[in-house]
Amino acid sequence: MKNRLLPLLLTATILSACSPKITSRYAATNKVYSEHADSLSHTLLAESPAMLTDSLGRSVPSEFIGTVNFNLRKPNYVIIHYTAQDSLGQTIKTFTLVKPQVSAHYVISKDGKVVHMLNDYLRAWHAGVSKWGSISDMNSCSIGIELDNKGNEPFSGAQMSSLITLLAKLKKDYNIPTANFIGHGDIAPGRKPDPGILFPWELLAQKGFGYYSDMLIVPAPANFDSATALRLIGYDTRNLPAAIGAFKRHFVQREESTRLTQFDLDVLFNVYKKY
Structure with missing residues (x-):
């Protein structure tokens, strides 16, 4: 049984650890990414039974028996942000430092370049304290996309073209409902305004990403x-x-x-x- 399950359990590790490098300039942070992904893979491969005790402190009999019916959890929302920083490089630096404790799955530059920073199946730290409907942990069910924009300027045509192309892929890959393409400001009202009043939500709705x-x-x-x-x-x-x-x-x-x-x-x- 274990031999049959091992290839499936290793899928997440393979997906997350094999992302192409941006440049050798980020070799050190890519190495940290791979090491962290490897650490998470050990968690996925753990076969320890639940250690339970009753109200009297007595052990409850338990064992681990692996099911053969499972796959990776998939994202069901896309959250759009603006970076509020000066450049794509500055945002990448922010997301490759431990101290800020923030990240996103994708960053799109003004010229349309798309930087993939985290495997889609992994949990990024982009939503923060947020809520949408009954969901209070948006990080666990969403993909975060950051647009290189200070928040007080129009979004470029090249950037929007790349965003729409990326959204089309994500919608198809994960069967994300039309209604579930929203902004950071929607899920964190009063705390975050992005992607802001200048973002072309009507254009996205015309393409099938969100309502208008x-x-x-x-x-x-x-x-x-x-x-x-x-x-x-x-x-x-x-x-x-x-x-x-x-x-x-x-x-x-x-x-x-x-x-x-x-x-x-x-x-x-x-x-x-x-x-």
Whole structure:
């Protein structure tokens, strides 16, 4: 049994340890990556039974019997960020230092270059304290994509072209639902604004990555409950003004505020019906 399972269990290690090197300049950090992946592989290969005791301190009989039916867990969300740094190089440096304790699966430069920094099946540290719907650990179920952008500038055409190409691959590879392409600001309202008011969410929605409001908007009914609508979309409404601000950055993109105008309510009504 063990011999049959070993090739499957080693799949994660092979995937994570064999990523192509960016340049020899990062040989040292690539070595750390491989060593860390190797360490995780030992965890995957562990066959220790659960060590349990009852309320009286007596050992509960247990053993490990490996099932033959399993595979790797797959990501179900894509979270888009901007780097808020000066260059692709600066972001790569940040993600190859231990102290910042941040990372992402991909970084895309202004000229469209895509840098893959972590195997898609592994857990990056990009979402931080966040919540979407009932999920409070977005790092464990998502892929993080960082765009080289300070947050106060338009996103380049080359960068968007590469992003759309990458999103198409991820959506196909992992069967990610259309609704599950969102921004860091959506899952961390009041804490993070990225990818910001200048990000072209409408363009992404046209390509099948996330939702956006229609051109013709049906007015919201008089009894429309905006807080409930925001919550049903996925927003954490415990801080309602922050959730409103996050929604407006993504779906209205006309002003930075936490107040819903009648137009905003109409947009919210239009969007929430898609979820």
